[in-house]
Amino acid sequence: METSTPSYSPTERTQVKRRSQRGVYDKAQVHAILDEGFICHVGFVLDGQPYVIPTAYARLDEQIYIHGSPASRLMKGKEVDVCLTVTLVDGLVLARSAFHTSINYRSVVVLGQARVVTDPEEKERALVAMVDRFFPDRTAGLRQSTAQEIKATSVIAMEIEQASAKIRAKGVADDEEDYDLPVYAERIPVRTVLGAPEPCPRLRDGVERPASLRGYAEGRLLEEALREAYFLRYPGG
Amino acid sequence: METSTPSYSPTERTQVKRRSQRGVYDKAQVHAILDEGFICHVGFVLDGQPYVIPTAYARLDEQIYIHGSPASRLMKGKEVDVCLTVTLVDGLVLARSAFHTSINYRSVVVLGQARVVTDPEEKERALVAMVDRFFPDRTAGLRQSTAQEIKATSVIAMEIEQASAKIRAKGVADDEEDYDLPVYAERIPVRTVLGAPEPCPRLRDGVERPASLRGYAEGRLLEEALREAYFLRYPGG
Numbered sequence: 153m154e155t156s157t158p159s160y161s162p163t164e165r166t167q168v169k170r171r172s173q174r175g176v177y178d179k180a181q182v183h184a185i186l187d188e189g190f191i192c193h194v195g196f197v198l199d200g201q202p203y204v205i206p207t208a209y210a211r212l213d214e215q216i217y218i219h220g221s222p223a224s225r226l227m228k229g230k231e232v233d234v235c236l237t238v239t240l241v242d243g244l245v246l247a248r249s250a251f252h253t254s255i256n257y258r259s260v261v262v263l264g265q266a267r268v269v270t271d272p273e274e275k276e277r278a279l280v281a282m283v284d285r286f287f288p289d290r291t292a293g294l295r296q297s298t299a300q301e302i303k304a305t306s307v308i309a310m311e312i313e314q315a316s317a318k319i320r321a322k323g324v325a326d327d328e329e330d331y332d333l334p335v336y337a338e339r340i341p342v343r344t345v346l347g348a349p350e351p352c353p354r355l356r357d358g359v360e361r362p363a364s365l366r367g368y369a370e371g372r373l374l375e376e377a378l379r380e381a382y383f384l385r386y387p388g389g
Numbered sequence: 390m391e392t393s394t395p396s397y398s399p400t401e402r403t404q405v406k407r408r409s410q411r412g413v414y415d416k417a418q419v420h421a422i423l424d425e426g427f428i429c430h431v432g433f434v435l436d437g438q439p440y441v442i443p444t445a446y447a448r449l450d451e452q453i454y455i456h457g458s459p460a461s462r463l464m465k466g467k468e469v470d471v472c473l474t475v476t477l478v479d480g481l482v483l484a485r486s487a488f489h490t491s492i493n494y495r496s497v498v499v500l501g502q503a504r505v506v507t508d509p510e511e512k513e514r515a516l517v518a519m520v521d522r523f524f525p526d527r528t529a530g531l532r533q534s535t536a537q538e539i540k541a542t543s544v545i546a547m548e549i550e551q552a553s554a555k556i557r558a559k560g561v562a563d564d565e566e567d568y569d570l571p572v573y574a575e576r577i578p579v580r581t582v583l584g585a586p587e588p589c590p591r592l593r594d595g596v597e598r599p600a601s602l603r604g605y606a607e608g609r610l611l612e613e614a615l616r617e618a619y620f621l622r623y624p625g626g
Contacts, residue, residue: 165438191492193430193474195441201402202439204432206476206496239443241428241581244605249531250520251538255428259443283487294486295567301488324589330532336596337589340605344478347578352561354568361573368481368577 165263166316176317183389185260185317186211187382188375189238190286194218196234196266209236210281212386217278220268220306227308231265234310240375243342248326248335256339260317264310278307281386286378288385289364344374402500403553413554420626422497422554423448424619425612426475427523431455433471433503446473447518449623454515457505457543464505464545471503471547477612480579485563485572493576497554501547515544518623523615525622526601581611 158179160166167175176182192209195202209218216236220227243256269275279302280291324337348370351361367377367384383389395416397403405412413419429446432439446455453473457464480493506512516539517528561574585607588598604614604621620626 191476191478191494193432193441193443193476195430195432195439195472197434197437197439200434201470201500202432202434202472204430204441204472204474204498206430206474206494208492233438235432235439235441237430237441237443239428239430243584244523246524246527246602247531249538250516250528250534251542253520253531255445257428257443261441263438279487283490286481287483290483291487294484294490294572295570297487301486305488323587324591326589331591332593333532334593334596335531336598336602337592338598338602339587339589341584341587342581342611343584344579344581347480347580350560350576350578352563352574352576354561355574356569356571359571359573361575365483365573365575374579 160312160315162316163314166261166314174318174320176319177315178317181319182260182262182312182315182317183211184379185240185258186216186238186262187389188379189240189260190374190378192216192218192236192238194234194236196232208282209238210278210285212277212281214312215309216262216312217269217281218308219282220308227266227268227306231267234264234266236262236264236310241342241344242321244340245324246336246338246340247324248330248333248337252324252326252330254320254325256320256322256342258317258319258321260315262310262312262315264313266308266310269307269309274309275302275307278309279305284385285382287365287368288381293362346370346372346374346377397549397552399553400551403498403551405553405555411555411557413556414552415554418556419497419499419549419552419554420448421616422477422495423453423475423499424626425616426477426497427611427615429453429455429473429475431471431473433469445519446475447515447522449514449518451549452546453499453549454506454518455545456519457545464503464543468502468504471501473499473501473547478579478581479558481577482561483573483575483577484561485567485570485574489561489563489567491557491562493557493559493579495554495556495558497552499547499549499552501550503545503547506544506546511546512539512544515546516542521622522619524602524605525618530599583607583609583611583614
């Protein structure tokens with residue numbers, strides 16, 4: 153009987169070395185951070201020079217999809233090593249010493265081979281996910297993509313071959329003797345929230361905001377809206 | 390007479406290729422994004438594999454400092470090529486087609502050589518900046534760092550040798566003929582804000598929140614607080 157939680161095996165490359173007590177390899181936790189995130193930073197190497205490009209992404213099972221253009225410098229039909237990192241910031245931690253001044257965050261580092269998606273069905277599934285993962289069922293109501301748009305949009309996939317998450321989620325953690333010092337210390341939560349939606353000024357008369365966007369309400373946490381949208385559209389996770 | 394704005398020269402490596410109208414090389418704009426940001430993603434190469442690690446940073450003039458530990462895999466006294474990227478997300482843009490669905494953001498990509506800071510004065514200046522850039526004058530009131538802490542903390546510097554910013558800051562931008570479609574479209578602002586500060590439960594009696602933290606008030610934009618703190622501490626920019 154399988155009783156352990158599915159997890160990614162730490163490898164020499166993904167093992168969290170610094171503050172290793174913050175390392176997490178559990179698949180559910182890695183997926184949760186990926187699905188509550190929105191922008192990833194993709195690293196790739198070109199002529200020995202590393203590049204780090206921010207872009208939106210969508211996870212479907214163990215595949216992560218991004219638009220190919222950010223990597224257009226390097227993909228020429230071949231697979232390349234990439235590192236894809238997602239970071240959610242949760243707070244600032246002001247300790248009584250510089251050494252313990254810290255940040256609360258959740259991050260995931262994924263290593264894998266990136267490939268250009270050539271199969272038309274997979275490409276369509278990925279392009280739909282890149283919209284519907286944020287806004288469930290939105291693709292179906294949009295002006296259909298033209299053949300030229302689809303051709304102009306390259307999609308890159310990477311399988312989650314190796315992954316690790318790193319999480320700090322606590323208050324001030326000072327050296328025991330420092331708690332007696334007359335130094336002020338606190339945690340400041342940081343939250344990424346949605347503002348009031350601004351309808352396009354050129355909406356056609358009678359076009360209303362669809363119910364499927366209800367989750368994107370003013371003041372709501374972005375990560376909550378993203379998580380909810382993801383599970384509405386992809387209930388299996 | 391010098392009349393042009395100081396800017397970074399676009400090079401083959403930093404020229405913004407995709408949607409090049411979004412590219413910005415002006416130093417003041419690059420600095421502004423760096424100073425309103427908080428977490429960077431640092432890319433480096435080890436045995437051909439790219440790694441992307443999130444970490445806090447501080448800019449002093451044309452140097453960016455980070456704690457060395459995230460790069461501990463690779464620095465061995467030598468300089469290495471790195472790419473440091475900062476991304477601020479400002480909104481989601483729901484267009485009438487998948488193709489024009491977009492994100493409002495400001496990002497900076499910096500290329501340069503990373504070096505371990507060995508000069509004690511530069512190291513101290515960097516360690517102070519790593520706290521005071523967020524919380525002006527805080528270092529002076531903290532328990533002083535021990536020699537062992539300073540030894541255990543490596544600091545990495547990179548000069549901004551090449552940099553480019555990329556900005557999208559507008560509403561829905563559909564193909565002209567699509568505005569007539571009965572499809573809902575909107576922009577949703579995204580903001581990173583501060584929560585209510587949570588004082589450490591183990592504060593010594595009588596220790597009050599210092600006035601220098603006033604900028605970190607509940608509901609305030611993180612980037613505003615960061616920018617204000619930076620200019621309080623480093624008025625010259």
